Amino acid sequence: MKKTKLLIYLCALIMVFNVAGIKVAATTETNDIIVDFYSVSKSTIYEGTEFTLTVNLKKIGSGTITGTPTLAINPGSFILKDKGSVISINPANLNAGGKETITLPLKCSGTDNVIELIFNYVDGGDSKKAVNKITIDMVKASNNSNENTTTNTKKYNPELQVTNQDIPTARAGSVLNLSLELQNISSHTAKDITVEFIPSKEDGFLYETNKMSMVHKIKQLKAKEKTNLDYSLTILNDSKAKTYTGQLKYTYYNLYGDLKEKTQDIYIKVKKGFPDVNLEIDKIETLPKIIYSGSEAQLSFLVNNNAGLSSVKDIEVSLQGLSGEGFTIANGVNSNKISILPPDSPGKKVTFNLYAADKMTKGSYPIKVKLKYQDNLNNEQIVEKEIYLKVEQKKSNIAIENIKAPSGTITGTNKFKVSFDLVNTSDIDTKDLTVTVKPEEGIVPVSQSVQVLKLLKTGTTKKLEFEFQPTAEAKTKNHLINIEVKGSNEEALTTINQYVGVYVKENDKATNSKPNIIIDSYATEPTIVKAGENFKLNISFNNTHKNKKVQNVKVYLTAEENTSNNSSNNSNDKSGSVFTPVNSSNTFFIDEISPKQSVNKQLTLYTIPYAAAKTHTIKVNLEYEDDKANQYKATELVSVPVIQSSSFITSDINMPEAMSVNQPHTVSLEISNTGKTTLDNFTVAIEGFGSKNSKGYLGNLQSGKTTYHDIELWPTQEGEVKGNLIFSYTKPDGKTEEVKKEIHTMATADLMPEEGEFVDENGKPINIENEINAPKSNMNIIMIVGVISVLLIVLIIILRVIKKKKDMKDDE
Template identity: 50%
Template sequence: MKKFLVYMCALVISLNVMGVDVSAADTPVIKNDILVQSFSTGGKTISEGTEFDLNVTFSGSIPGTATDKKIQIDPGSFVVRNQGLIINYQNNINIPMKCSGTNNTITLTCSYTDSGTTYQSINKITVDMVKYSDSGSSSPTDTSKYTPELVIENQEIPTANAGSDIDLALKLKNAGTYTAKNITVELIPPTDKDFSYETNTISLIDKIQQLKKTETAELNYSFLVKDSTPAKTYSCQLKYTYFNLYGDKVEKTQDIYIKVRKGFPSVDLRLSEVTNDPEIIKAGQKVQLSFLVNNNYGLSTVSALDVTLEGLGKGFTIVDGVNGRRISNLRPDAKGETVTFDLFASSDLKKGSYPITVNLKYKDSSNAEKEVKKEIYLMVDSGNTDIAIRNIKAPTGQINASQPFNVSFDIVNTGEVKAEDLIVTVKGDEEIVPMSQNIQVINEMEVGATKQLTYKFQPTEEAKTKTHLLNIEIKGKDEDAFTTINQYVGVYVKAKKENADGTTSKPIIIVDNFTIVSESTQSEITNAGENFDLTLYFKNTHDSKKVQNIKVSLGAEENSDTDKAKAGSVFTPVESSSTFFIKEIAPGQSIEKQLKIFTIPFAASKVHNLKLDIYYEYESDEKLLTETIKDAIPVTVIQPSSFITSDIKIPETMIVGNQTDLEFDISNTGRTSLDNFTVRVEGFSSTNSRNYIGNLETGRSTYYSNEIWVDEEGEITGALIFTYTKPDGKEEEVRKEFKTVGQAMDFGPSEGDMGMDMGEFDKMPGQEKKSNKTLIIIISSVAAVAVIVTIIIVRRKIKKKKEMNFDE
């Protein structure tokens, strides 16, 4: 009897310990901090059978640290159509409903969990209803209106890793007022082509005899989600067919969602630590390519792994003639094997990124042969081919019509590599004609070399009095590898009819000089969509006559974009008119005029001409004469570069040595190409600290994937550094910093504590761990039982000892 009482005491103590903790953890706190601010039924008159949308707006705020934010709907005698009775919390919700009774009170319970405590706010709203009477009607009764409403009550989205089972435990509820009979429920799996599965359930069709009002039925389905299924949320459907008590048939569908996370395939071969020596590959050069092959993300060992390269011959060849490396086996817990190939870059390779395919053929744990291919990129840089135009010599004084003149200049190779096949052209307008070959070809120029070129021109007899512009243009044979250079030089020409008599010649206004300063770049190059400051110097070239009533009109070429919305003048004056007035300019005098000009955002990256129409008056033989002169100012415009990334998620805490996937999209949102785009990881350890993306064209997106981890405890500050080359040849760097806290792996009590369940550390990533509260409950219960057992054993020994003493 004593033994029985002792054991009963132990059991009561254990149950009390467990029971008190569990109830305390599961009891919600009524806080009522989320209240219904307003609601509406869309202006409808509500009566039995009316379908309407109930729109509800809540007031109050939920802490930012809160989780599990939900709204539970108790519709009373209303019916919620085509959705569950538990939905995610939002400040404004829309509930599709149907009136099917007389109880017009709806209860909305808002709940959330913060710091381990669940809080609830209970809101009751009353919907106005109108009751209609069918008495006295000779029409037959419409029995179809007595329709049951079947819905899935639990709307939690089940989650599974690819390669594992997913179980759907659904609760079907008759949320209507009327009984449903002969119910057939069919589960239609996701039709997304990416979703690959095998069903573990004998049938996907359930039959239920009937469900009365508020009754429920359990539905259970199971799938094996294959490891080839990408991680995302998939939609499947439940198709209902049932009848009311009068035999009216009802058919409806309801969407159910399944979330698949990244799985853990049995074999997952990856390439990391990709390096090439030299780092910058030049055409005609040997290069050593190395990379690490690992199976760290798989679960089983592979054997007879053959590594070969594909895609050779289009730019790279094997130096030693052996295109293959054998790895005997590769275990998931091994670091991996480094593979090296000696390659030769073809001498005719141009600057750019070249793909190399790595073929991995292996045998899995069942000795089946399999194959996977990975792609890496080798960047070939022909070096910087920079050409400068220097020492331009052109006439600085007046040139008469039909008078030949020379233009000469030096071309200097200021780059890092030899320049080849340069085409140098000098062109004037239709009134300046070449007297020599105006196109010259330079076959090659060594680094630092200088070559002087001379061109001969002559104004035509019809040449007008003004400053004529000549364009010096240097192009490469390969336009993708060499950016065209343009530079302008002006020559002042006097018309023939004014040459004879200098005393009666008309005065001429020329743009003696000009300066351009961009507001953003503080240089002569301006960004599209931005302002630049333009200073013009107008000079009266006559030595005795003044000019007066000068009107200068600005004009610009039209934007060449075919989109009408982007059409229009490239340049527009800011805070001023496109026409301005100068009272007079004395003989030989210069007048300065400062303007602010806006460049339209869609202007192409090139040299645009800002046109000038100069109208003025002057006196000759006591007569007031007028003249109009046209001129142009060359303005170099480039498109600003920009890019965005999708959300970059780095955990607030990271376990030391544990890898974290870093994945995001990069999109070029600018209007110009981002060349030599590179992503570099700083402050964190990673499988690839520097990723070369290549040239990212405007509007294009690319995907970045890497694994990072921390090597020490404490606060860690790291960064992602994005670098690329802008259209003006300058390198841009964008830095995004992140902070995290490195933590050591928590192994809990020592392995000598036999009461601790060490199996928890064997769980796969992605599986949920038991809460600390549950763990404390279990440990407390086990400890209580251990104490009681110890007391019983001690009491037995004391009793036995007493009996032995009594016998003696």
């Protein structure tokens, strides 16, 4: 009767399953994964022999393995050492037609020499498994062995091993709670077990235990039995970020009192922590902004502890590396005191008065800032930061004024004088000036042609006079005399050249004097000409003769050849005159010029793009006649200052799409000067982001040169953060050019995981339940809930039938 009831219940259960349409998935066994090759590390294996087994797995089926397949190991009479019995496999090599190599550390413990490998995987959504068996050749121990097998108790060798090998991760300055699962993986019982955890013996790993012993004592673990080992330690702030190797040291006995000792490596990953104290220097300023050699300046900056976690006290700030040939303290003392500096303070401003030595040339000079303070343990700490200060040499401005030369004709070998004033119009004294007069052929100096001025104070004037004499071979023409003023330092004073003309008549019997044409004034619009652009040249021609007019005046201009050595242009492109006329010829005519009168002419000229940045000379050639048709020639010179355009390019600015607040990111820049002139005082500044140094000075960038600059920056608030990289430099005309390039990112809070919470390698929390259930689909969850519901319905029906039968018996 009971059997009949049981059959009825089973039939009902099957009908319910059929009605519900529930399909119970089954794992299909295949031979799509095979052991292609295997080898052992030792040629002879006895009971107790330790060796390694290397297995090559190969996929021969046509499907694609998805998810994370596993390899389950049934070792038979062998013991797996330091490895779990289930291993995760990377399917990439198998799907690509390659092989996956697995190495298993084993120990022989019996006579069953067959190892079973079960490969569980998902192919096309179906669960499958492939079973492979490997036979290991073993040799039985000789009967002549010196050890009596009936009394050898050491062969009952238990094996202990921690099976969860995930690498724990903790940030320096946080608590690491470590929970390890210890299992007796052998078939023999272990007793009197002692497990000592040694976190690491490597340099850089600093920790303290949290009232929890690093030694666990366990009375006994039977075969396959498990227990938990819990450890807690605080990883100190000064620990270096890296993965450290710790050890579990085992000491235990088998049931017969035989001792065994072994160790097992445990890995701990430490991420960079937040320091208690992190002093930084920010907002470096000088007054004046440009420090000139031989003058005083005030240096100020902020000292902050914004990146630290606790306040710092008794800070002493001083400057290092001062010397008589560089920066020295002008007045006051080389020390500033800060009593306390909390992390939330914007910083404390300190100021030093400096003097830049006279001999300092143009450039960027380093100064070390020494920060000495007391830490939380009242220990003295020293931090040194390096800053750079830019030094310029003041420009001298010397003018040649009031030039006086003979306006009439110098006849024969009569002596004459030329005088002029040197005026110091700059705001600094100028030293060691050399003034040289250089007359052209036919004129010789009678007085000394070189005069040296040791000092020309600012705002003062020095009158100089030189005496000349024509030679007997002097030709009748306008002779030029070059006045050159040169300083001892080209950076402080650019060499000045000024020309003055005197008319000399040959010593002959001619009764009629020669009329002379000179350029009495000229000017360019603009005053400084840009290469590659047009400009206007205004010239005034003056007939210096008292009573003779000049006529049929032919004027033609000759510009000097380009001497640019810019390597970016080939030699053919660089040839040709620096200046060319626009919409006209370089030759023009003037009908006549009356005595002592001037005629003005305006020309439009074009400057070639690759002209050298300097003062260029235009030769003005004159051919004319007097009123008696006598023909003459003359030459005048016009100086035109030319500057080159400036430009630069940078490499792509790579900013992450997302960043964490206050987490630094390094932007590496490659900056190339693509212009034809030097970019002076090149700086890179940061706007809208936090940075250790918001402004970096790169110095002078030569034409065609490339430099590199790294910027460490971070967002200071959550949300969309926009800012700029600001590039600035001084152009050849002395003006400052500024270029901005926008940078942006999305900033998120740098969240720390709660105690006991798992984090990934980036420090983000991991939901363990989601990770476990991730491979399962929503359909599988619905099927499981459906099956449970049907089982509950069937159970209720069975209980009601039983109750009804019981009630009927009671009625009988």
